[in-house]
Amino acid sequence: MGPDTPPETTSNTSREKLRADMVRLASGDRAALSDIYSATSAKLFGICFRILNDRREAEDALQDVYLGLWQRADRYDPARASPISWLATFARNRAIDRLRSSKRVRDALPEDAAMAVEDDAPLADSVAEDKQRDARIHQCLGKLEKRQQGAIRTAFFDGATYKELAETQGVPLGTMKSWVRRGLAALGKCLGSDNE
Structure with missing residues (x-):
């Protein structure tokens, strides 16, 4: 893909890789979980942190997300949602569950606000694209x-x-x-x- 390649083409490629990794994970491929984590953890941590307003709680929620993903990857339906949208919803739900069971509610966002949490972290597609570009630059160097x-x-x-x-x-x-x-x-x- 060259300088004239539209950004959405690269985005689509990253999205397709993430979708393929989700399918691999659903079939029991443990290596796929590592690939999914690398591509999505920054964004999903951002979602958890914005809801829980506590780094340690957000890290624990993120761990729950990937543990749950390992157990429930077969529930992902590529026809219904993009992989990052599905994972973001999964992370949001985990964070809300943790928020409900936590005694620290006064410092956290109200549950209603969690629905409208804006996430300005880069999309997993962009992160993957940046990593590929950086690797290519270092290879050429x-x-x-x-x-x-x-x-x-x-x-x-x-x-x-x-x-x-x-x-x-x-x-x-x-x-x-x-x-x-x-x-x-x-x-x-x-x-x-x-x-x-």
């Missing part, structure tokens, strides 16, 4: 010459200037700029080849 790789990593990840890089490496400023420019061109080519 690994293919560069060591000096280009080091210069680009230090410049873009550590915030070093061309002048600082040149001084550290003991090379003229023009040489350092050339290394980085050629490295970025090679990086762009590597990333572009994955999209063709």
